[in-house]
Amino acid sequence: DGGITQSPKYLFRKEGQNVTLSCEQNLNHDAMYWYRQDPGQGLRLIYYSQIVNDFQKGDIAEGYSVSREKKESFPLTVTSAQKNPTAFYLCASSLAGGLRETQYFGPGTRLLVL
Amino acid sequence: AQKVTQAQTEISVVEKEDVTLDCVYETRDTTYYLFWYKQPPSGELVFLIRRNSFDEQNEISGRYSWNFQKSTSSFNFTITASQVVDSAVYFCALSGDTGGFKTIFGAGTRLFVKA
Numbered sequence: 001d002g003g004i005t006q007s008p009k010y011l012f013r014k015e016g017q018n019v020t021l022s023c024e025q026n027l028n029h030d031a032m033y034w035y036r037q038d039p040g041q042g043l044r045l046i047y048y049s050q051i052v053n054d055f056q057k058g059d060i061a062e063g064y065s066v067s068r069e070k071k072e073s074f075p076l077t078v079t080s081a082q083k084n085p086t087a088f089y090l091c092a093s094s095l096a097g098g099l100r101e102t103q104y105f106g107p108g109t110r111l112l113v114l
Numbered sequence: 115a116q117k118v119t120q121a122q123t124e125i126s127v128v129e130k131e132d133v134t135l136d137c138v139y140e141t142r143d144t145t146y147y148l149f150w151y152k153q154p155p156s157g158e159l160v161f162l163i164r165r166n167s168f169d170e171q172n173e174i175s176g177r178y179s180w181n182f183q184k185s186t187s188s189f190n191f192t193i194t195a196s197q198v199v200d201s202a203v204y205f206c207a208l209s210g211d212t213g214g215f216k217t218i219f220g221a222g223t224r225l226f227v228k229a
Contacts, residue, residue, distance in 0.1 A: 031215070040123070042205060042219035043159075050215065058216070088157065099209040100147050100166065103217065105159040 002027045004106035006091050011111045013085060021076045021109045023091035031097040032074035036060060037088040049074055050097035086113050116141045118208050118220035126226040127196050135191045135223045137206030146210035148189045153203040196227045
């Protein structure tokens with residue numbers, strides 16, 4: 001079955017630690033996205049990538065970094081510079097970048113700070 | 115600027131009731147797309163519908179229907195004869211010309227359907 005996988009489901013971060021969230025898709029989609037969801041709020045875009053080896057900052061990129069070395073993979077690193085990382089993180093992909101494209105989402109990773 | 119407003123934070127209904135989730139959007143774009151997604155307790159967003167700005171026909175899919183009205187900048191979602199499995203958070207979203215790759219999501223409406 002084609003889809004998007006995210007791991008781990010839960011992640012705990014200690015103060016000053018960098019952590020990496022995994023996102024893999026086998027849909028053969030060119031575009032991938034990372035969103036952050038806080039309780040009672042909508043999704044906010046962190047980073048997006050239209051194609052391999054290319055990515056752009058979204059609305060809340062500070063304290064996060066990404067890479068896109070393979071079409072299937074778009075890992076997100078939450079750095080120690082992100083002072084309030086506790087949230088639900090969702091990865092998505094679409095066939096191509098563009099305003100008409102439907103995004104398909106993974107099951108999410110919940111990040112908690114110890 | 116683009117904006118999506120879902121004024122209803124939470125709605126609670128009894129099974130078999132009809133329920134309408136409101137979505138009001140703001141955009142200066144001529145070409146734009148509107149979406150509805152469902153987020154069940156498992157957390158994964160599920161795509162429900164996409165509508166472009168040039169197509170104001172209402173859409174019906176089983177118990178779901180959508181009413182798109184450009185005159186009031188609204189894209190409301192109605193569930194007929196609600197079921198417990200409809201309990202979820204529902205997001206309305208907007209993607210427009212000037213936004214590029216960005217899809218703007220509303221804050222979501224949490225729907226509780228009680229048996």
